[in-house]
Amino acid sequence: xxxxxxxxxxxxxxxxxxxxxxxxGLLAALAAEQQAAGRRVEGLLALAGERAGPREGARHxxxxxxxxxxxxxxxxxxxxxxxxxxxxxxxxxxLQLWTEDLAGQTPAALLVLDEFGKFEAxxxxxxxxxxxxxxxxxxxVAMSVREGCEEAIEEKLGRRFDxxxxxxxxxxxxxxxxxxxxxxxxxxxxxxxxxAGGLEMTVGSLLHATQVPxxxxxxxxxxxxxxxxxxxxxxxxxxxxxxxxxxxxxxALSPAGxxxxxxxxxxxxxxxxxxxxxxxxxxxxxVALGGALIGAWSALQGFFLQYLLMGQDLFRAYDAAVLWLAxxxxxxxxxxxxxxxxxxxxxxxFAGSVAFAAWRLRAPPAILQKVIDREPKPADGRAGARWVxxxxxxxxxxxxxxxxxxxxxxxxxxxxxxxxxxxxLRFVVVAVVLLALVSLVRPARWADRLRRLGWWGPAVAxxxxxxxxxxxxx
Numbered sequence: 237x238x239x240x241x242x243x244x245x246x247x248x249x250x251x252x253x254x255x256x257x258x259x260x261g262l263l264a265a266l267a268a269e270q271q272a273a274g275r276r277v278e279g280l281l282a283l284a285g286e287r288a289g290p291r292e293g294a295r296h297x298x299x300x301x302x303x304x305x306x307x308x309x310x311x312x313x314x315x316x317x318x319x320x321x322x323x324x325x326x327x328x329x330x331l332q333l334w335t336e337d338l339a340g341q342t343p344a345a346l347l348v349l350d351e352f353g354k355f356e357a358x359x360x361x362x363x364x365x366x367x368x369x370x371x372x373x374x375x376x377v378a379m380s381v382r383e384g385c386e387e388a389i390e391e392k393l394g395r396r397f398d399x400x401x402x403x404x405x406x407x408x409x410x411x412x413x414x415x416x417x418x419x420x421x422x423x424x425x426x427x428x429x430x431x432a433g434g435l436e437m438t439v440g441s442l443l444h445a446t447q448v449p450x451x452x453x454x455x456x457x458x459x460x461x462x463x464x465x466x467x468x469x470x471x472x473x474x475x476x477x478x479x480x481x482x483x484x485x486x487x488a489l490s491p492a493g494x495x496x497x498x499x500x501x502x503x504x505x506x507x508x509x510x511x512x513x514x515x516x517x518x519x520x521x522x523v524a525l526g527g528a529l530i531g532a533w534s535a536l537q538g539f540f541l542q543y544l545l546m547g548q549d550l551f552r553a554y555d556a557a558v559l560w561l562a563x564x565x566x567x568x569x570x571x572x573x574x575x576x577x578x579x580x581x582x583x584x585x586f587a588g589s590v591a592f593a594a595w596r597l598r599a600p601p602a603i604l605q606k607v608i609d610r611e612p613k614p615a616d617g618r619a620g621a622r623w624v625x626x627x628x629x630x631x632x633x634x635x636x637x638x639x640x641x642x643x644x645x646x647x648x649x650x651x652x653x654x655x656x657x658x659x660x661l662r663f664v665v666v667a668v669v670l671l672a673l674v675s676l677v678r679p680a681r682w683a684d685r686l687r688r689l690g691w692w693g694p695a696v697a698x699x700x701x702x703x704x705x706x707x708x709x710x
Contacts, residue, residue, distance in 0.1 A: 244370045245347065246696050247419045248395065249378040249412065252386060253403030255294070259380035260284070262403055263348045266378055266412050267302060270346045278302060278338060278374070279348030280331070282310065299327060301334055302348070311361075319354045323361065335368040346416070347374035352389050353382030363392055376419055378412065398692035421470055422693040426700030428466035429479045432459060433486025433701060453583050456505055456534040457590040459483065460527040463509050464594035473518035477510025478694050482701045485682055501537055505530040520595050527591025532584035539576050542638050545663045553642040556649035639663050 251259045260281055267277045285296035297311040308330060311321040338344070347369065355361030369377075380403075381389055390396050401411045435458060459480055467473040484502040509526035516522035543550055599605075643656050683702070686695035 245374045245377040246423075246699065247376045247415065247692060248393070248398050249376065249415055250381045250386060250397040250400045251378065251403050251408065251412070252381045252383055252400055254383045256284070257383075257403040258408075259403045260350050262408055262412065263350050263378055263380055265409060266416070267346065267348050269413065270416065275345035276342065277346045277348070278344040278372075279346070279378075280334075280350060281348070282350045282380075283307060297321075299331070321355070323355075331362075331365055332368075335365050335372070338372040339368060341372070343373040343375060345375050347372075347377045349377060349379040351380040351382065353385055357385045357388035357392065359392055363389075366393060375423075376416060396687070398687065417471070418693055419696060421472075421475065422696040423700050424469075425466055425475060425478055426482065426697035428462060429482025429697060430486065430701035432462040432479055432483035435459075435462070435483075452501065452534045452537075453531065453586060456501060456530045456583075457527070457587040459502065459505050460509060460530050460587050460591040461594035461600075463506070463526070464523050464591050465598070465600055467513065467518055467523070468598055470518075474510055474514035475693070476513060477506045478697055480506030480509075481694075482698050485698060486701060500541075501534060504533050504537070508533055520592065523595045524588045524592045527594075528584035528588030531587025532580040534587070535580040535583040536576065545666050546639065546642055546659060547662065549642060549646060549659050552649075553645040556645050 251262050253259050260283070263279070264281055267279060271277045280299050280301045283298045283300060284294035285298070286294060295313045296309065298307040299310040300307045308327040309324045310327050311323050313320050314322045349362065349369070352362060356363040379397075381397075386397065386400065399411075399415050401408050401415075405411065435455075439455070439458070462483075463476045463479050466479050467476045470476070480502045484506075508529035512526035512529060513522045516525065639660065643659060646659070647653075647656060683695040683699040686692075686698065
């Protein structure tokens with residue numbers, strides 16, 4: 237299955253307001269700033285003529301395409317029609333040629349469209365240009381929208397505005413700048429998240445397939461390094477929490493995407509690292525602590541999962557084994573909490589050291605960068621394929637080995653078969669519940685759901701990771 241197409245544009249901004257409130261001026265200023273920053277900007281501005289009164293439409297409107305010196309007549313007020321404007325047919329033809337020309341060019345970093353009002357809400361005016369403008373795949377579209385027409389225009393566009401900014405807001409220009417800057421950050425996070433997912437789908441899958449010892453520790457340390465690399469340059473470093481979520485989503489599409497434990501581990505790593513950075517700020521101590529936390533989790537996750545599957549019988553089996561060793565061989569073994577704690581401390585120290593090294597490097601070394609840049613081949617994401625893959629995990633001997641060992645030890649210690657039956661029943665029920673929960677993961681739909689929740693930034697990051705789309709450049 238190919239990666240789903242990102243909703244175009246990646247970011248849709250609306251500058252709203254009544255006639256004469258400065259929507260066109262805001263768009264013109266934003267376009268000028270983005271061009272001065274070296275980004276490719278396309279679009280058109282609607283220049284108003286004389287107005288009959290404040291907050292009323294002008295008698296004439298002219299269109300100017302950015303980069304062209306000419307202004308073309310666009311709409312003339314005519315009270316005999318409703319809404320009271322007649323459009324210039326010649327200008328319509330020029331606009332059609334302009335949109336066709338955009339489709340053959342490199343996608344613009346910013347496309348400004350001025351102005352969408354009552355005609356566009358009915359599918360007229362500039363609205364017929366929208367399909368071809370979308371086909372040109374601009375990264376950001378900033379559109380001025382007549383007050384009161386927002387919902388109707390969203391319906392015609394086929395999507396909601398990600399951000400609405402009132403033209404009368406004193407901070408309107410700053411909010412536009414911030415939205416564009418945030419877009420750059422989220423796009424970069426998407427690329428890093430895509431690279432981290434690529435590592436999971438290649439290096440991680442290879443390590444799991446070859447059963448390399450301590451592979452979980454290796455991969456979690458690598459994820460901690462990737463989050464550290466992603467954090468540099470971010471205004472809000474806590475956003476790195478989304479890198480492992482993106483990585484887990486991509487892993488769900490990989491041939492090894494049915495592995496429950498790795499997916500849970502990746503998500504928990506992001507939460508632990510993100511909490512450390514969000515709480516303590518972006519500094520070497522927070523980064524090292526975040527790395528240590530994800531290393532400790534890599535050590536504890538298997539224990540927690542087995543405890544969830546088998547409960548107190550896990551401790552009872554360990555205690556029985558320790559007593560047997562002490563009786564037969566005179567060997568004293570540490571308590572289970574002490575043993576697990578020591579392993580967690582070692583893994584935390586190792587992963588924390590890797591995160592510290594990433595902090596010192598500030599960018600991935602060349603050999604790692606090559607692996608990140610190598611785009612993995614997506615796997616079949618059909619529902620049937622997902623269920624087959626996850627059911628296959630239940631048939632894996634490693635999945636059942638802990639249960640068999642615990643059951644054998646408890647039987648040897650004198651536990652009746654009835655209790656072993658209930659232990660096995662609990663194990664199967666919890667495993668099926670976990671499998672059902674993980675099967676609900678639909679990475680291809682995450683971006684759309686995040687956008688509907690109003691989280692356009694993570695949606696942009698995830699879409700960019702799925703598409704491996706580069707950020708806008710100068």
